[in-house]
Amino acid sequence: MTKRKTTTPPEKQVSLAVELGPLKMKNPVCTASGTFGYGEEYSRYYDLSKLGAITVKGLSLKPLQGNPPPRICETPSGMLNAIGLQNVGVDEFIHKKLPFLHRYDIKVVANIFGNTIEEYEAVAARLDRAAGVHAIEVNISCPNVKKGGMAFGTDLDSTYDVLKAVRGATGLPVLAKLSPNVTDVVPFAVKAAEAGVDGLSLINTLLGMSINVKTRKPRIANITGGLSGPAIRPVAIRIVYQVHRAVGLPILGMGGIINSDDAIEFILAGATAVSVGTANFVNPTAASDIVDGIKKYMIENDIADIRQLVGKVDIPA
Amino acid sequence: MQATVTSNENIFGSYFHLEVAAKGIGRKAGPGTFYMLKVASGTDPLLRRPISLHRVVSDDAVRFLYKSVGRGTNILGRLVPGDSLDIIGPLGNGFKVGKSVKLAMLVAGGIGVAPLLGLAEHIMKTRTDVTVVAFIGGRSEEDLLAIQEFRELGVRMYLCTEDGSLARCGIVTDTIEEYIKRYAPSGTKGWEMFSCGPKGMLRGVDAIASMHKIKHHASLEANMACGVGACMGCVVSILDRKAGVPVYKKVCDDGPVFDAEDVVW
Ligand SMILES: Cc1cc2nc3c(=O)[nH]c(=O)nc-3n(C[C@H](O)[C@H](O)[C@H](O)COP(=O)(O)OP(=O)(O)OC[C@H]3O[C@@H](n4cnc5c(N)ncnc54)[C@H](O)[C@@H]3O)c2cc1C
Ligand SMILES: Cc1cc2nc3c(=O)[nH]c(=O)nc-3n(C[C@H](O)[C@H](O)[C@H](O)COP(=O)(O)O)c2cc1C
Ligand code: FES
Numbered sequence: 001m002t003k004r005k006t007t008t009p010p011e012k013q014v015s016l017a018v019e020l021g022p023l024k025m026k027n028p029v030c031t032a033s034g035t036f037g038y039g040e041e042y043s044r045y046y047d048l049s050k051l052g053a054i055t056v057k058g059l060s061l062k063p064l065q066g067n068p069p070p071r072i073c074e075t076p077s078g079m080l081n082a083i084g085l086q087n088v089g090v091d092e093f094i095h096k097k098l099p100f101l102h103r104y105d106i107k108v109v110a111n112i113f114g115n116t117i118e119e120y121e122a123v124a125a126r127l128d129r130a131a132g133v134h135a136i137e138v139n140i141s142c143p144n145v146k147k148g149g150m151a152f153g154t155d156l157d158s159t160y161d162v163l164k165a166v167r168g169a170t171g172l173p174v175l176a177k178l179s180p181n182v183t184d185v186v187p188f189a190v191k192a193a194e195a196g197v198d199g200l201s202l203i204n205t206l207l208g209m210s211i212n213v214k215t216r217k218p219r220i221a222n223i224t225g226g227l228s229g230p231a232i233r234p235v236a237i238r239i240v241y242q243v244h245r246a247v248g249l250p251i252l253g254m255g256g257i258i259n260s261d262d263a264i265e266f267i268l269a270g271a272t273a274v275s276v277g278t279a280n281f282v283n284p285t286a287a288s289d290i291v292d293g294i295k296k297y298m299i300e301n302d303i304a305d306i307r308q309l310v311g312k313v314d315i316p317a
Numbered sequence: 318m319q320a321t322v323t324s325n326e327n328i329f330g331s332y333f334h335l336e337v338a339a340k341g342i343g344r345k346a347g348p349g350t351f352y353m354l355k356v357a358s359g360t361d362p363l364l365r366r367p368i369s370l371h372r373v374v375s376d377d378a379v380r381f382l383y384k385s386v387g388r389g390t391n392i393l394g395r396l397v398p399g400d401s402l403d404i405i406g407p408l409g410n411g412f413k414v415g416k417s418v419k420l421a422m423l424v425a426g427g428i429g430v431a432p433l434l435g436l437a438e439h440i441m442k443t444r445t446d447v448t449v450v451a452f453i454g455g456r457s458e459e460d461l462l463a464i465q466e467f468r469e470l471g472v473r474m475y476l477c478t479e480d481g482s483l484a485r486c487g488i489v490t491d492t493i494e495e496y497i498k499r500y501a502p503s504g505t506k507g508w509e510m511f512s513c514g515p516k517g518m519l520r521g522v523d524a525i526a527s528m529h530k531i532k533h534h535a536s537l538e539a540n541m542a543c544g545v546g547a548c549m550g551c552v553v554s555i556l557d558r559k560a561g562v563p564v565y566k567k568v569c570d571d572g573p574v575f576d577a578e579d580v581v582w
Contacts, residue, residue: 037547072550281543
């Protein structure tokens with residue numbers, strides 16, 4: 001018997017799986033810390049198993065109240081936030097928030113921060129023993145109280161010390177979320193690699209400020225805040241590109257990703273996976289839509305494996 | 318969800334009625350809940366705007382009352398019937414009318430009347446044992462909104478304007494105090510207040526409510542990004558009764574309606 005000809009071609013098989021060092025994800029789409037709550041908030045909008053991973057709100061040793069309001073304001077194609085890292089604390093996260101995520105086929109990245117190296121270490125150690133945490137992302141854009149409040153992430157030695165300490169406290173994959181608020185991120189990426197981390201998260205928010213000209217007051221109570229959203233995307237792309245060329249570590253790219261073309265842009269610049277942040281606020285299904293969009297792009301452009309695209313920006317000779 | 322604009326009418330001044338239709342949009346909409354509207358596609362303006370449910374028209378249609386005050390609401394004002402509008406909601410806890418309520422005192426300042434009409438309608442429909450009175454204040458005549466609708470519902474109203482251009486001259490707390498002076502002597506058992514308006518007004522109303530031991534539910538506002546409890550951007554300071562200390566609660570998720578007694582004004 002001869003095979004019957006099908007009129008519609010079968011859907012092409014494409015592989016979206018990626019590895020951020022030892023962290024294996026079924027697709028390259030993650031959510032950015034602080035923009036996706038603890039997952040539950042968006043589970044009403046789609047099946048979270050659709051995503052490669054989610055990163056939860058930054059966790060500290062003790063619960064934190066955060067900054068006084070107003071905490072956010074809109075800016076051209078972006079927003080400023082000074083939430084002040086309000087969170088339930090690592091213990092309540094493990095006992096009350098994490099179990100909810102067990103029901104999804106998804107990698108859970110726990111974002112951590114502290115004001116001393118010991119705090120970072122302690123939080124990492126607790127997460128290391130928690131079932132269902134697959135990686136730790138270290139936010140080092142926090143003031144180091146023992147060094148006069150200068151952010152860990154803006155000082156090369158502090159960057160190394162804190163990452164080395166976290167590395168020693170856990171066997172889980174460790175991603176270093178570097179601060180973009182430095183002249184050149186590359187030396188910090190090199191330090192992170194020396195400290196033994198498995199990957200880099202780039203970028204955190206850019207320090208910004210906005211003034212209401214009617215009242216002549218800053219528009220958020222903290223005066224300055226972190227800028228996120230499409231406004232920062234070119235800066236983020238540039239940093240991912242520079243770091244990818246200089247350092248061998250896999251990169252989780254983020255900063256203003258709204259749709260799948262933006263995600264592809266990050267991958268071409270050198271990101272292995274991407275995180276969707278502010279876009280979740282604008283469109284609750286953004287991250288899920290981006291998974292579909294990447295797949296469609298691959299089919300249309302004959303890309304069998306997403307890993308083929310990493311860093312493949314075509315720079316004219 | 319994608320809703321279709323069925324009408325967008327400039328009532329007067331900067332006030333508009335917007336009606337939209339989408340499957341199921343009004344089904345779970347309780348009084349005092351709100352929606353997040355994406356006023357334009359694209360990234361500028363980026364964030365959605367929170368707007369309260371004004372009235373449920375049907376399971377598949379709702380009505381908003383909004384004031385054009387800035388970029389986003391100006392864009393909203395240009396929508397015409399047939400346009401599509403990206404909406405999420407209903408969101409938030411909304412007003413809860415307890416079983417023991419006998420008299421519901423609705424207190425509105427300016428555009429704050431938006432969620433209160435829906436509340437009046439809801440109570441009239443579901444609770445024949447509750448009497449509704451409304452205290453509505455505004456800067457001047459044109460800021461007294463939804464009067465016609467309240468009248469049609471048969472709600473007794475006490476109106477005032479700050480400039481005296483309509484009804485009595487004064488602020489809404491004056492009219493409430495007078496009402497209380499007149500009717501409270503026969504007892505305030507079962508009286509509860511439901512308010513929405515500028516923060517200063519809510520604080521004033523709350524002072525009266527606590528003086529007379531009247532339970533007070535206040536709907537608060539805050540700048541919002543997500544509207545679904547994920548960003549922690551919209552917090553207000555609320556007393557945690559168990560711990561005895563103020564904590565930050567989310568207007569979008571824990572509110573927008575709070576027990577006013579616990580609000581740290
Ligand atoms: C739960 C809730 C329900 C609301 N219901 C109504 C309603 O039914 N009718 C109505 O007219 N208005 C309502 N508002 C206020 C309305 O959201 C703002 O007037 C609107 O966001 C202003 O946007 P804009 O772009 O026109 O103004 P702009 O001042 O240009 O806005 C800039 C930014 O500030 C935010 N913002 C400005 N004013 C407010 C405010 N008062 N509250 C919250 N965010 C603000 C905007 O969302 C935007 O992100 C409600 C607010 C909340 C929090
Ligand atoms: C409201 C808000 C809260 C955030 N909280 C955290 C946090 O707790 N820890 C962290 O490492 N990054 C935090 N970020 C930064 C994001 O994870 C992300 O790096 C940044 O917003 C850039 O991506 P985007 O433009 O897609 O939002 C936060 C961002 C926003 C907007
Ligand atoms: S608006 Fe994001 S938590 Fe309320």
